[in-house]
Amino acid sequence: MDGGFTHVDENGNARMVDVGGKSPSRRTAVASGLISMSAECFAMVAEGRAKKGDVLGVAQVAGIMATKRTGDLIPLCHPLCLTKSAVEFVLRPGESRIEARCTVECEGKTGVEMEALTGAAAALLTIYDMCKAADRRMVISELRLLEKRGGKSGEFRFEAGADD
Amino acid sequence: MDGGFTHVDENGNARMVDVGGKSPSRRTAVASGLISMSAECFAMVAEGRAKKGDVLGVAQVAGIMATKRTGDLIPLCHPLCLTKSAVEFVLRPGESRIEARCTVECEGKTGVEMEALTGAAAALLTIYDMCKAADRRMVISELRLLEKRGGKSGEFRFEAGADD
């Protein structure tokens, strides 16, 4: 653990932290999450992808658009001008799960972790929305930051043993 | 499993499904999700709650506001005039996890599952944002629909054995 709550000042007030003194650098973040569903539902999405790509195509657009709206949703996030945003899916047929992976880049003074996490979350929620008539017991899990580069704290990889 | 992909028409096109023929009724949905964190980070949030409520207070506002923006984020969701929206947290000290539970109500022609799920997701993402300086390995999981009432398909409870 490397610090305290930077969003909370000495009086307990929430604030968007001052990054004016930081120097701009290229920032990258990758986040991912999973949605599990019934085997029948999974098959329908998978076939849809083979034939028309619909559910995942819409979820991809939703994820990308959400990365741009992150500052509107997460109260203390800095508004950012992203230079790249992409969402990819990995189908895991054996477990009837779909992984959404979101990669975001920016040149700026703050990291883009929240943008990547928000993009992955929106993509997974959109899959839920488009499949819920077939399965209401889908569950979203393992939503987390996979990696992060740039900025003072340097590189982070979730899988690595030690932080930074 | 009770149906097909209502968002996809016979030609594979995405569309916002026609609910004009449905009759309006009171709809309720409850969704929840968990965020797990290090014991140190959890203690900071828990103490913050005792003293000033800050992290969870901001996350609560973020979750409520997100329920109102659901139609902007999830491409094929109908825009709705919600009549109630609330977010609550349950601290689970033993496992260093926080549960966010979002309840949404509306009188209309479509369910409010997506609003409840989006609210819970935004609340959990906001906790991540406010604590990420202390712990970047937090993980969001078990984001799912707990229950749903109203509409033609009747009552749904995640825990129940059979659907509906």
Place this chain on the structure above:
Amino acid sequence: MDGGFTHVDENGNARMVDVGGKSPSRRTAVASGLISMSAECFAMVAEGRAKKGDVLGVAQVAGIMATKRTGDLIPLCHPLCLTKSAVEFVLRPGESRIEARCTVECEGKTGVEMEALTGAAAALLTIYDMCKAADRRMVISELRLLEKRGGKSGEFRFEAGADD
């Protein structure tokens, strides 16, 4: 004073209050506010109005659009489908002040006070924005609810002696 804090539940949590049990009725609210400025600045706006209406024309559009965004700005406001929204200005040359008056209507279960107040505020802030190169000491004041009709609590007029 006629009540407690309906946005705060018994545990101190913020929530968007449940209006599902209320019956819908026609709701009207009128709010107003003032902006005071230097005599030179006021003259420029007034002449602009006579000739091209520009500052006040833009402020009028800003106020109307803001009434529609109220639920996005005020965390615990219910999203509403307004049936009317209008902003008018009254020039008060003797005191170099401009009054913005915003009238909003809706058929629904909650009042539209916040929409009217937000519309008046946005109109006044837009006047500030468009005139600030000429005068940075403008002050917005007397922003308040003038009147309100509809709903269980009945009619309210700011000027009346007793509430409701």
Place this chain on the structure above:
Amino acid sequence: MDGGFTHVDENGNARMVDVGGKSPSRRTAVASGLISMSAECFAMVAEGRAKKGDVLGVAQVAGIMATKRTGDLIPLCHPLCLTKSAVEFVLRPGESRIEARCTVECEGKTGVEMEALTGAAAALLTIYDMCKAADRRMVISELRLLEKRGGKSGEFRFEAGADD
């Protein structure tokens, strides 16, 4: 021609017209528009559709989402809770043009013409965005209301000789 400028009051002020006295009914509107491009660019989109549907798939989502944002973009439009929104494309290979057709429905007190037109416009602009690296001379044209049903003024069809 059947009326005056309902958005402008007797003093020339813009306002969102009062529809509180209208009775709600089911409203439908269909709008369409065309984008013309080079033959090479058209072939790329058409093949993309056959194989992966990408350009048109993204444009379809953009059009649907824009119908929900119409009240945010068109200053005097009433905010509405749409009950249906769909965008379809017709490829016209002989003329290297793509037609976007947007259908919107709502039960309410105002028509949904602007939602349908805004959806078609956003879909066409998205095609422009995704193809502009291949052709910057694309032109959007014939954006118009094809038909409209519901409301006091009854049915309208662009192709019909007389209005209503």
Place this chain on the structure above:
Amino acid sequence: MDGGFTHVDENGNARMVDVGGKSPSRRTAVASGLISMSAECFAMVAEGRAKKGDVLGVAQVAGIMATKRTGDLIPLCHPLCLTKSAVEFVLRPGESRIEARCTVECEGKTGVEMEALTGAAAALLTIYDMCKAADRRMVISELRLLEKRGGKSGEFRFEAGADD
């Protein structure tokens, strides 16, 4: 024709293209479009302009505001901090048509074509909205990029014979 579909990667996935490696420069784009209407309707707008400027005044504000929202509407557009945005109208009485021309500037890594096109489109749609009670057969056409400066691809003028 100078390229392929930069929004589509090798697997057919949509993505917001990576512009992190581009160097920032001043970017300008001008777009225009036309709306044609009945002679009676055109006369009402034209007189309105002479007297109070209302329809075109509101449409101008709508166009400027839309240039700022482009990244929210067009899925793969980069969010940008515009440094200039303006909308002008040219009345063409002989043909009962109004031209909207939108000029946008930015210092950044991507062009501002979409912002200019979106601004012109929103201005024309707003004219439609404000005049539709008088004429539902208005048609928007010739919406296109007039010119573009800045960036690696250099200057573009629609009227020029060869691209760039």
Place this chain on the structure above:
Amino acid sequence: MDGGFTHVDENGNARMVDVGGKSPSRRTAVASGLISMSAECFAMVAEGRAKKGDVLGVAQVAGIMATKRTGDLIPLCHPLCLTKSAVEFVLRPGESRIEARCTVECEGKTGVEMEALTGAAAALLTIYDMCKAADRRMVISELRLLEKRGGKSGEFRFEAGADD
């Protein structure tokens, strides 16, 4: 008074002024405003603050989020990537008034006065919303720019005798 209406060009058209030629610098602005209420209502807020911070906590989040939305609300404001945003409250028990003070920073080509004013306004409106069941006669006043640093025009302090 130091200038004319920079938002209005020589023909009276509104436009977002061109700041492309300005050099970027660190900009700071502080704005404040007051809300007055009944003594009973003030006591409830004050006690709430002592115990759970609810009303002011929500208002603080609303104010910070509104600073990020300023370009969406004020038509001719440039969209900006803020580097800091904070809202603080000062309780004035003797006069039953609460002061909201909003501080905003940015590195850019335009000032952030409007962001600070919009943030203070949104915080005060949120207090109104959360207390209106207890007191509908609250009044917002003295909303103004307290100070401003950075940019060509240098430092401004409301209290100082001379401008700049």
